[in-house]
Amino acid sequence: MIVAESKPIKELLEMVKDFKKILVVGCKGCVTVCNVGGAKEVGILASSLRIHGRKEGRDVVVGEHTLERQCDPEYIDELEEIVGDYDAVISIACGVGPQFLSERYPEKKVFPGVNTKFMGGAVEHGVWAERCAGCGTCAIHLFGGLCPIARCSKSLLNGPCGGSSHGKCEISKDVDCIWDMIVNKMTEQGRLSELLEFRPPKSWTTARDGGPRKMIREELVK
Amino acid sequence: MSELKAGSNLEKVLRAGHFAFTGECGPPQGANVEHLIEKGNHLKGVVDAVNVTDNQTAVVRMSSWAASLILLEHGIEPNFQMVCRDRNRLAIQSDILGAYSMGLRNMLCLSGDHQSFGNHPESKNVYDIDSMQLIHTVKTMRDEGKFLNGSDVDVAPKFFIGAASNPFAEPFDFRVYRLAKKIDAGADFVQTQCIYNMDKFREFMKRAVDMGLHEKCYILAGVTPMKSVGMALYMSKQVPGMDVPESLIKRLRGAGKGKVAEEGIKFALEQIEEFKEMEGVAGVHLMAIEWEHKVPEIAERAGVLPRPVV
Numbered sequence: 281m282i283v284a285e286s287k288p289i290k291e292l293l294e295m296v297k298d299f300k301k302i303l304v305v306g307c308k309g310c311v312t313v314c315n316v317g318g319a320k321e322v323g324i325l326a327s328s329l330r331i332h333g334r335k336e337g338r339d340v341v342v343g344e345h346t347l348e349r350q351c352d353p354e355y356i357d358e359l360e361e362i363v364g365d366y367d368a369v370i371s372i373a374c375g376v377g378p379q380f381l382s383e384r385y386p387e388k389k390v391f392p393g394v395n396t397k398f399m400g401g402a403v404e405h406g407v408w409a410e411r412c413a414g415c416g417t418c419a420i421h422l423f424g425g426l427c428p429i430a431r432c433s434k435s436l437l438n439g440p441c442g443g444s445s446h447g448k449c450e451i452s453k454d455v456d457c458i459w460d461m462i463v464n465k466m467t468e469q470g471r472l473s474e475l476l477e478f479r480p481p482k483s484w485t486t487a488r489d490g491g492p493r494k495m496i497r498e499e500l501v502k
Numbered sequence: 503m504s505e506l507k508a509g510s511n512l513e514k515v516l517r518a519g520h521f522a523f524t525g526e527c528g529p530p531q532g533a534n535v536e537h538l539i540e541k542g543n544h545l546k547g548v549v550d551a552v553n554v555t556d557n558q559t560a561v562v563r564m565s566s567w568a569a570s571l572i573l574l575e576h577g578i579e580p581n582f583q584m585v586c587r588d589r590n591r592l593a594i595q596s597d598i599l600g601a602y603s604m605g606l607r608n609m610l611c612l613s614g615d616h617q618s619f620g621n622h623p624e625s626k627n628v629y630d631i632d633s634m635q636l637i638h639t640v641k642t643m644r645d646e647g648k649f650l651n652g653s654d655v656d657v658a659p660k661f662f663i664g665a666a667s668n669p670f671a672e673p674f675d676f677r678v679y680r681l682a683k684k685i686d687a688g689a690d691f692v693q694t695q696c697i698y699n700m701d702k703f704r705e706f707m708k709r710a711v712d713m714g715l716h717e718k719c720y721i722l723a724g725v726t727p728m729k730s731v732g733m734a735l736y737m738s739k740q741v742p743g744m745d746v747p748e749s750l751i752k753r754l755r756g757a758g759k760g761k762v763a764e765e766g767i768k769f770a771l772e773q774i775e776e777f778k779e780m781e782g783v784a785g786v787h788l789m790a791i792e793w794e795h796k797v798p799e800i801a802e803r804a805g806v807l808p809r810p811v812v
Contacts (some may be wrong), residue, residue, distance in 0.1 A: 433616050434587070434627070438634035438683065440676070441613045442668030442695055443742040450742035451618045463676045476679055478638065478687055481591060481631045481650060 281310035281401060282374040283408040284317060284394040289328055292370065295391045299368035300339065302329060304393070305359065305381065306346035307373035314408055316394050317372035319346040325372060325393060341366075350377030356384045363388060399430075416486025416493070422474065424465035429482075431458035437479040507644070507690060508662035510607035511579045512551040514812040515785075516691065516720045521778055522785025523806045524581060524693065524722060525549035525797055528558055529569035538564070542573045544794040548801045550809055551608050553693070553787070556583040560620025567601045574605055581664060582606045585614025590630040591639070591650050598640060602659030610664035610693065611636040634687050637665050641688025665689035667721075669706035670699060670745035678709040685719040692719055693787040696726040696737070697773065699745040707782050716782030723777045726789045727800065728766035731755055767800060774804040 296302055304326045311317025326342040333340030343366055348355040350373035363369065363385050371378035372393035382390040398410040413430035420427045429435045433451050440459030443450025449457045466475050484490065506513055515522050525545040530537050545552050552573060556566035563569075570580035582601050589597065601609065613633040617625045631639065631650075640663050642648050647658040665684040669677050681692060697703045703723070710716060728734045731754050738746035750769065757765035770788075777783045786806075790797050801807050 433618075434613055434629045434632065436613065436629070436632040436634075438632050438680075438687075440671065440673070440680070441633070442666065442671045443615070444671045444673075445742045446672065448742075451616045457672075460673055463673050467675075472676075472679070475676075476683055478634065478683065480638075481635045484630065 281313050281399070282376075282396060283314050283398050283400050283410075284311050284374050284396045286316050286321070286325075286372070286394055287392070289325075289332075292325070292391070292393060293329070293332055296329070296368050296370065299389075300333075301341045301343075301366040301368070303343040303345060303359075303363060303366040303369045304329070305350065305369055305371045305373070305377070306344075307350040307371075307377055308346060309349045309351065309373070311373055311377075311394065312346075314402070317374070317377075319344075321372055322346050325370070347373075350374075350380055353380065353384065356380055359385070414487070415482070415484070416490075417483070422479070423462045424469065424471070426458055426462050426465065428458055428462065431456075437482060508607045508660045510551065510662045511812065512581065512608050513662040513690070515550045515810055518810065518812050520785075520810045520812070521806065522720065522722055523549050523801060523804075523809065524551045524553060524785065524787045525794070526553040526555065526787070526789045526791070527569070527573065527794060528555045528791070529564035529566060531561065531563050533564065535572060538569055538572055539576055541794040542576055542578045545797055546576070546578050547809060548798050548807065549788070550785075551579045551581045553581040553583055553610060553789075556585045556612070556614065557588060557620070558583075558615065560587065560615045560617045560622070562621060567597060567604070567606065570601070570606050571604050579608070580606060581608040581610050583610045583612060584636065585612045586629055586631055586633060586636055587614035587617060587627050590628050594631065594636065594639065595643065595649055598643060598659050598661070599655075602661060607660070607662055608664060609640060609661040610666065611640060611689075612666055633665065634684060637663060637684055637689050638687040645688075663688050663690045665692050666695065667692045668695035668743050669697070669703055670695055671743035674702070674706075678706060678713065678715070681710060682713060682715055685715055689719055691722060691784070693722045694724040695743060696724045696789060698737075698750055699747050700773065700776070702745060704780070707780055711782040716784070720784035721782055722785040722787040723773070723780075723783050724787045724789060725770050725773055725777075726791060727763075727770040727793070727796070728754055729763050729793060730766075731762055734766075767796070767803070770800065771804055774806070 304322045306322035307317050322344045326344045329342045369388050369390045370393040371381050375396040378390045378392045399412040400408050400410040403409045415429050433449050444457040444460050447460045449455040527541050554566045554570040566583050570582040573580045611633050617627050644660050647655045667681045734751045737744045754762050774786050
């Protein structure tokens with residue numbers, strides 16, 4: 281999933297301080313799963329905005345709506361009837377959501393309510409970790425099913441570097457050294473020889489470095 | 503004997519079978535050329551080549567190629583260091599050409615400390631290629647006259663290619679394999695991380711020799727004399743991949759007030775004596791961090807002077 285975290289309420293209040301009619305839009309996709317952008321969080325944010333407005337002596341009207349997904353135009357259409365009543369829209373979907381809303385409703389001022397962090401998953405309750413950098417050419421099978429692009433601080437393809445210590449990365453004791461894990465896993469699987477092969481420089485053309493990306497599936501294009 | 507690969511002093515010393523002795527000099531955090539020359543002069547004639555670090559610990563300093571050139575102008579052979587953190591493959595290859603064109607002949611290829619260590623932790627890192635790939639790039643440019651994209655290099659840069667090895671990082675069992683991989687990628691010489699845990703290093707070298715790595719590449723043992731107990735504790739606790747045994751810290755503590763630095767030098771000298779005899783070790787890389795003025799004394803006491811003229 282795409283993992284995000286809520287923006288500090290102070291930052292959000294500052295963003296929308298000049299608006300009296302605000303629509304908070306959630307998303308039932310990834311951000312619901314990581315507990316930052318679903319119907320529940322829409323309710324909490326809306327309440328905070330109302331309470332703050334009252335404290336400031338301003339009559340702020342805050343609407344709440346949660347879409348099936350904000351990354352699909354068909355679901356965004358659903359806002360057409362509603363959005364006209366508001367001056368500002370806060371999207372608490374990942375970074376895709378507010379952009380799709382901006383594109384679909386160009387006259388509206390759209391604000392991001394979350395910081396989008398990474399593609400990852402829940403490693404324990406309340407803890408999410410990055411797993412994929414979206415480089416566009418997956419090769420994790422060469423590394424015991426573990427991604428050094430996303431999970432090595434230096435994205436080394438021929439690791440581990442000299443900073444690996446007690447299974448941790450040199451940048452922090454809170455970061456696992458993925459290369460330590462790769463070496464251990466490949467050794468356990470009897471595949472150490474594969475790690476002795478030189479991995480040549482990667483082509484980053486399929487990653488963000490190749491420019492903004494687009495995927496076209498001809499058979500699906502109407 | 504086959505032709506020299508680059509013809510640097512360091513290469514010639516090693517090729518002639520001498521026990522090599524290299525030093526290190528960090529460029530200034532500014533344009534203080536005088537200070538750089540002063541530090542370099544302590545090493546002149548005392549070591550075979552001086553490593554010039556590349557924004558080490560991710561702290562901004564004068565560029566390593568520029569500092570290398572300044573030392574070269576003053577009759578000191580640099581070992582130009584390059585890290586993968588700050589350059590993409592275009593900048594890397596272009597700097598390789600530039601550095602060679604200006605007369606540099608040794609090049610040490612490193613991944614580089616992550617920028618979170620340094621004084622610009624907000625920066626974006628590059629890591630377009632890794633140190634292994636950098637070694638291979640320099641070799642391919644030198645031996646095949648090709649850029650990374652396969653196109654021809656118009657006059658190939660001939661570097662004596664160096665790599666680093668940290669026998670004390672983990673997983674330990676993989677370290678000697680990674681060294682082998684660096685040698686296969688093109689490393690002509692290797693300088694190790696600072697050694698304090700001699701038992702572990704002996705074991706590492708035994709494995710390297712068993713694999714015949716010392717016959718394919720010159721291995722220089724890294725030595726950094728401890729200046730103080732504080733430094734030992736810092737190295738032990740704060741520097742990832744550094745292995746400082748408790749026994750050494752105890753020994754330094756036991757030296758008594760005002761005598762710790764001398765004890766640190768004594769330990770370094772004992773190490774150098776052992777490295778001279780250790781199978782597979784072709785020399786010592788002395789990293790006297792901000793202690794360059796002590797290098798002549800250490801070299802003298804280590805019995806590595808005068809340096810061979812080849």
